[in-house]
Amino acid sequence: MKAVLGNMRAELVGAGGVVERNAYLTKRYIWWDVAWFVWTVANTLTIVFIAKGIEATGGSLDVNETMTTLLIGAVVWAYLGILFEFLMETVAWERWEGTIEYTFMAPLSRAMHLAGQGVFAIAYGLVRAIFLFCVCAFVFFSLSIPDAKYFPAFVVLVVASISFIGIGMMMSVLPLISPEKGTQLGFVAQGTLLVVSGVYYPVSVLPEWMQWIAKVSPATYALDGIRKAILEGQGLSALWSDLWPLLLIGFVSIPLGLWVFQRGEQYAKRHGKLKRSG
Amino acid sequence: MTNIQQAAIEALPRRTAPAVDVRDLSKEFRRRDRKLGRFAHRKRVALDGVSFTMQRGETVAILGQNGSGKSTLVRLLSTLLLPDGGSAEIFGHDVVRDARAVRRLVNRVSVEASFFKKMSSSENLGYASRYYGMTSRQTRDLIPQILGRVGFPPDRRDEPMESLSRGMQQKVALARALLTSPVVLLLDEPTTGLDPRSKLEVQEFIREIRSSHDSTILLCTHDLAEAETLAERVGILDRGQLLAVEPADALRRRFGATTLEEAFFAATGRAFEADDEEDDEDREVFA
Numbered sequence: 119m120k121a122v123l124g125n126m127r128a129e130l131v132g133a134g135g136v137v138e139r140n141a142y143l144t145k146r147y148i149w150w151d152v153a154w155f156v157w158t159v160a161n162t163l164t165i166v167f168i169a170k171g172i173e174a175t176g177g178s179l180d181v182n183e184t185m186t187t188l189l190i191g192a193v194v195w196a197y198l199g200i201l202f203e204f205l206m207e208t209v210a211w212e213r214w215e216g217t218i219e220y221t222f223m224a225p226l227s228r229a230m231h232l233a234g235q236g237v238f239a240i241a242y243g244l245v246r247a248i249f250l251f252c253v254c255a256f257v258f259f260s261l262s263i264p265d266a267k268y269f270p271a272f273v274v275l276v277v278a279s280i281s282f283i284g285i286g287m288m289m290s291v292l293p294l295i296s297p298e299k300g301t302q303l304g305f306v307a308q309g310t311l312l313v314v315s316g317v318y319y320p321v322s323v324l325p326e327w328m329q330w331i332a333k334v335s336p337a338t339y340a341l342d343g344i345r346k347a348i349l350e351g352q353g354l355s356a357l358w359s360d361l362w363p364l365l366l367i368g369f370v371s372i373p374l375g376l377w378v379f380q381r382g383e384q385y386a387k388r389h390g391k392l393k394r395s396g
Numbered sequence: 397m398t399n400i401q402q403a404a405i406e407a408l409p410r411r412t413a414p415a416v417d418v419r420d421l422s423k424e425f426r427r428r429d430r431k432l433g434r435f436a437h438r439k440r441v442a443l444d445g446v447s448f449t450m451q452r453g454e455t456v457a458i459l460g461q462n463g464s465g466k467s468t469l470v471r472l473l474s475t476l477l478l479p480d481g482g483s484a485e486i487f488g489h490d491v492v493r494d495a496r497a498v499r500r501l502v503n504r505v506s507v508e509a510s511f512f513k514k515m516s517s518s519e520n521l522g523y524a525s526r527y528y529g530m531t532s533r534q535t536r537d538l539i540p541q542i543l544g545r546v547g548f549p550p551d552r553r554d555e556p557m558e559s560l561s562r563g564m565q566q567k568v569a570l571a572r573a574l575l576t577s578p579v580v581l582l583l584d585e586p587t588t589g590l591d592p593r594s595k596l597e598v599q600e601f602i603r604e605i606r607s608s609h610d611s612t613i614l615l616c617t618h619d620l621a622e623a624e625t626l627a628e629r630v631g632i633l634d635r636g637q638l639l640a641v642e643p644a645d646a647l648r649r650r651f652g653a654t655t656l657e658e659a660f661f662a663a664t665g666r667a668f669e670a671d672d673e674e675d676d677e678d679r680e681v682f683a
Contacts, residue, residue: 128529135526139512142523146514146556216510220572223474224527225499231527387478390425390471 132226136234140204144242155246162192162254165318182262183349189254189261190344191317194337197247197275198282198308204239205286206304208232209293219392228383229376232290236283240276247275265351274343274357277364281336284371285311291382294391311337336367413488415580415612416450416473420482422636423468442468444636445482452487455606455613456641457627459620459660465636466616467506470584473614474504486580500528503578507585509565513558517543517568520557521575528576535575542571546601563594570601574609581605583615587622602626620656630656634664 144151169184208231212218221231255261289307292300314328315321315337321329332338343360346352354361386392422443429438443465450456460466471477473484475495483490489497511520518539525535543553546567557565566586573581583602587595599622605611606626617623623630624644631641640647640663644656651662661667 131529131531132527135523138526139515139519139523142515142519143512215512216508217512219471219474219476219506220504220510220524221527223476223499223502223504224524225496225529226527227496384478387476390468390477392471392476 128225129227129230132224133230133234133237135226136231137238140235140238140242155250158196158246158250159253162189162196162250163258165189165192166254166259185259186255186261186263186349187345188318189251189259190348191312191341192254193247193251194275194341194344195308195312195317196250197243198312198337199305200243200246201236201239201279201282202286202289202304202308204242205232205235205283205290206293206301208235208290210297210301213293213297213392222383222392228380232283232287232376232379236279236286239286240279240283243279244272244275248272263348266348267351267353268347270352270354270357271344271347273354274340274347274360274364277361277368278336278340278343280368281364281371284368284373284375285336287372287375288378291379294382294386297391311335314338316341334367336364336371339363339367413485414449415452415454415487416448416614417485417488418449418469418473418482419447419484421446421469421472421479421484422481423465423472423477423479441636443472443479446633446636446638447482448631448638448641450612450614452612453610454629455615455627456629456631457615457617457623458631458633458638459617459623459656460633461618461666464633466618466633467584468636469633470504470506470582470614470616473498473580473582474502475499501579502582503573503576503580504582504584505566505569505573505586507588509562509569511557511565511568514556516554516556517548517560517571518553520568521572524572525575530576538575539571542575543568545604546571546574547597561594563590563597566590566594566598567601570598574605577609578611580612580614583613583617585617586615587617587619599626620660624656632660632663634666639663 166185166188169179169181169188172179172184173181209218212221255263285307286304289304292303294300296303314324314331315335316324316332317337321332321338324332339360343357343364346357346360422441422445424439424441426437426439429436432438446465446469448456458466458469468477472479473486473491475491475498478492483492485491486498486501489501491498511517521539521543522532522535525539526532530538540550540553544550548564548567548571552560552564557568560568570586586602587598590598602613602615603626606613613627615623615627628643629641630644630647632639632647640650642650647659648654648656651659653659653662657667
């Protein structure tokens with residue numbers, strides 16, 4: 119029992135080490151992050167302005183509501199991008215610096231290694247997402263969302279993160295298989311996940327086969343839940359219909375993601391792909 | 397000896413097991429070769445039936461040219477590669493089946509001192525030690541102490557690694573390995589590319605580890621003098637085959653040579669510094 123507790127403690131300390139490392143790196147690259155944030159704001163603005171553009175060209179719509187709907191889609195897109203980026207960096211950045219072999223030969227379980235990476239990604243991503251939402255909603259557009267319930271929206275995003283991390287684990291194996299092109303494939307996964315999930319439109323406008331895929335995408339429930347909380351002012355109990363599928367998908371995707379990553383690690387070890395030169 | 401190392405040694409499962417036991421270990425790599433056909437692959441043998449044992453506290457040097465398989469051997473023992481055949485055990489723990497136990501006992505210094513370059517030496521050592529279960533309270537005093545022991549200037553601990561010389565970086569790499577109190581230390585060309593002064597300092601530190609720690613050291617090098625002065629036994633690895641592992645004197649006598657270089661030539665049929673065959677260049681990529 120003492121040994122088990124000692125082992126668990128060592129694992130938690132190890133996961134803390136991953137968080138600590140990412141905190142150091144974020145501190146060292148903070149101005150690059152600021153520059154990246156400016157790009158994210160610009161990208162979000164181009165999307166949200168679409169609502170104003172439609173109105174200006176004679177379209178009939180509730181501009182405030184449409185802008186908020188688009189803004190939520192853009193913020194979730196950016197958030198998912200941050201999570202995937204951090205998880206993909208588990209392999210890609212470490213390989214570039216040459217530290218990957220030292221990380222993979224440490225006695226830290228892969229589950230806790232990826233958990234540490236995921237925890238930091240969620241914390242950092244949430245800060246960025248909240249900041250992005252506030253800058254766009256209140257500084258640029260002065261949106262009026264009096265019914266908004268922010269805490270339930272926050273809970274939905276946190277719960278959705280579990281599933282996103284599971285999918286991110288599967289994606290982070292790609293740089294192990296292809297050091298040159300694997301990272302870019304993460305963007306493909308991010309785009310594919312959101313396009314079927316109604317990122318800027320209702321899922322009902324999609325072809326039927328895409329709607330079927332939307333049913334197993336966690337982003338569908340995340341977007342739906344957050345919009346209900348922000349636009350309709352729904353509380354946590356009303357959002358249960360979005361929360362339980364998110365919990366279920368998370369329950370499946372985390373072990374699946376870990377399994378896929380471990381298979382990728384075995385492949386890399388068999389073919390000598392952990393080396394810096396690949 | 398630190399408490400962590402003491403605990404690791406006490407936890408060793410079989411007190412009688414050799415520190416390192418390698419039996420018939422083999423590894424080959426495949427690479428796509430379009431000259432041979434669109435989907436054709438070329439195979440290169442990196443290790444071919446390598447067998448040797450090391451006793452606890454022993455230092456063994458493996459001599460070999462670039463591409464001889466030294467780094468592949470170190471990676472296999474570090475659980476970073478999976479062997480195609482044979483077995484390797486560290487204190488009775490198989491490197492494949494019991495990889496996590498092996499990782500607790502082993503650490504490694506390679507030719508490239510790989511760090512997050514924007515982070516300082518203290519930060520790099522700090523997060524790396526957490527992976528071994530060491531808390532910040534445990535390493536607060538230990539990191540400056542170990543950096544001091546490898547001769548790293550205290551006033552440069554907070555500088556980013558990218559502003560340090562290669563010699564300095566290699567000292568930090570040694571400190572990183574030592575921080576986790578490894579029972580088996582794998583040194584893969586730790587002095588290659590260092591200036592003469594840094595090289596001597598690193599070699600001196602390896603001597604100190606030998607005398608003050610209960611560590612077993614496998615030193616892969618292509619520096620003949622380094623092998624002879626630091627190791628009790630010297631092995632010759634050529635094109636993936638381990639031709640001999642003996643004390644330097646015995647090696648010279650066996651091949652009727654007066655120097656290790658001559659012994660290497662007699663054993664392999666090739667001059668030590670020669671990388672004159674196309675096959676060798678190819679082998680370097682893999683091994």
